[in-house]
Amino acid sequence: MQIDREAILQAKEKLGDRNAQIIVEELGITDFDEKNMKCCCPFHQEDHASFIYNKKAFNFRCFGSCGRSYDILDVFMYKGATYAEACKKLFELAEMPYSFGELGVKTKRHYRYPHEVPCTDKSKVYAYFEQRKISRETLDALDVRQDSEGNAVFNYYDTNDVLTMVKYKPSHKVQHGQAKCWCQQNSDTAPLLFNMNRINVNSPLLICEGEPDCLSAIEAGFKNAVSVPLGSSNLHWIDENLEWLDQFESIIICADNDDAGVKMQKECVPRLGSWRTKVVDIPAVPIGNTGRVTKDLNEILYVCGKDKVLELILDAKDSPVPSVADLSDVEPTEYEDVDGVTTGLKAIDDELMRLFFGTLTIVSGQPGSGKSSLLTQLACNSLDNDIGTWLFSGELPNGVEKSWFNYIFAGPRNITDAISRRGNPYKKISTTTLAEINKTYKGRWHIYRDDYDNTLDKLIASMTDTVRKYGARCLILDNFMCIDTETSEEELRSQTDTIKKLIEFAKKYQVAVILVCHPRKMDAGTNVGIYDIAGTSNIVNLAHRTIGLRRVTDAERENAAKYSEKRRQLLKYDVIVTIVKDRMFGRQNIDVGLYYDPASRRFFSDMDEYDRRFSWDKKEYKEPLPLPPQLLAEERASEDEAFGAVNDREG
Incomplete structure (x- = not known):
């Protein structure tokens, strides 16, 4: 039964100041100042009102040491009434008709209600709880009983004052292997809250x-x-x-100050509403010479007394809303201090700084523009900087991907140059070199196996396990079209959900996620733009x-004169890399050029990047590496320009 709170308020309003008079009479207060509506608190010793x-x-509040707040319902329950009985008495005093039905009527069909435990002796229960600093008065007020074997009996009543569950606890210290509690046999166990039929829903609930x-809270005055009925879990x-819980403001x-209690607290707060929920912080106070410290409210009562129990409850901490932070507490982001993944290519890293952990980067480009090479080179650079990688290659088998890494x-x-058995020339890496590469990066580079499903859930599960077990922080998915998602009319929505899940993953685990997306059909010599990614626009927006990558065409070079400086x-480069959109720095459409070496499958912009030696390579080289054709042509063009300038001056 849920009693209308508006009706309760109307009854109080109808009584007006009679509320105060009734409370004073019920509590036996003799020093009430009717003019100033105050008196000494009846719940603790004091010499001023x-x-x-x-x-x-319509309530009294103590502004002294105990801080208690009592309205007319609290007083009736203090005198022994249940909440329903207290409300019924309030409506009678206010002469307001209200239908309660029949209190004590069983309303659950097919429910096996427990029977009352006859109780003629409570000596063992009184003695046991006296050791725990809980009085007979508190035990009697909450109808705690004793069975024939001396166990404590806790009666759980619903809000209609019907006995609905009976729970037993030994009234002695439990030995190892003994049951700590159990419920009455041959009866059902609806998970009610103990003492909920004596609760004022207009006051804070503990x-x-x-x-x-x-019992300890009530003993202390709250x-x-x-x-809770059946344990913290x-x-x-x-x-x-x-x-019933929704009524409380x-x-x-x-909860107890242990792992189970902390877990209970964390799970309860969001479900009950963090906006209205506070938590009691149980301090770890030494318990005599036992070597133990307090972990629950009853132990605080035993060690520190009633005032400390009440203080902890009244000083309960506000539970923060987990989804928000006070902006004044947030440290502004200085990108210099944010870690991430670099490509190892100065032209790109100068513009992007890093692919920051906690972010999703989309890489797109025309077929043959070098997307896979660029990302493999990024992975190699990450591994060489001791950043573990995970790779999903939907188009290339694991062995082929390994070859790209090796080159x-x-x-x-x-x-070196080699000739195959069929007489075809190819590029070869020595067995010794391959062994050194394998040994150097073992345990830090991981690839999603060819024989596993390409569903998004399976991929994210693999990413999660690799991040948590192996510490990977650079995760590459090549490519979006190879990930199994929903089809038909749900396709665009599914694409959006995929992007959101990858961003959520990147933020949760603070890793860099890179996703390859194919562009729509484009004309040769056209940079990848913001609307050129195939699929929903949310891919780029989120x-x-x-x-974007594209190859420089011969036609562009032949018609160079018609373009801007x-x-x-x-146009001297092999590939133009366009930073299509950069939400981190608020920029878009930034172009940089890169050369490409087909033999080593490396991108580079200068000799240092072309001749980069990764950490596996401990060999000493005496001879300089010859310039690649691109840098040799650039050097000659520079010389021609310089000599041409001299001749012009001489002329």
């Missing part, structure tokens, strides 16, 4: 982990306390009592960065 009536809230903690009580969680790692110094400068 700190118990003050609030005419708008939820404890166990019945002794609930009456609006309940405890069983949260079915939230679903069972959700409508403030909820306080008091880039080997470099032009370690690649990604942090988008990079900036474009003519790029």
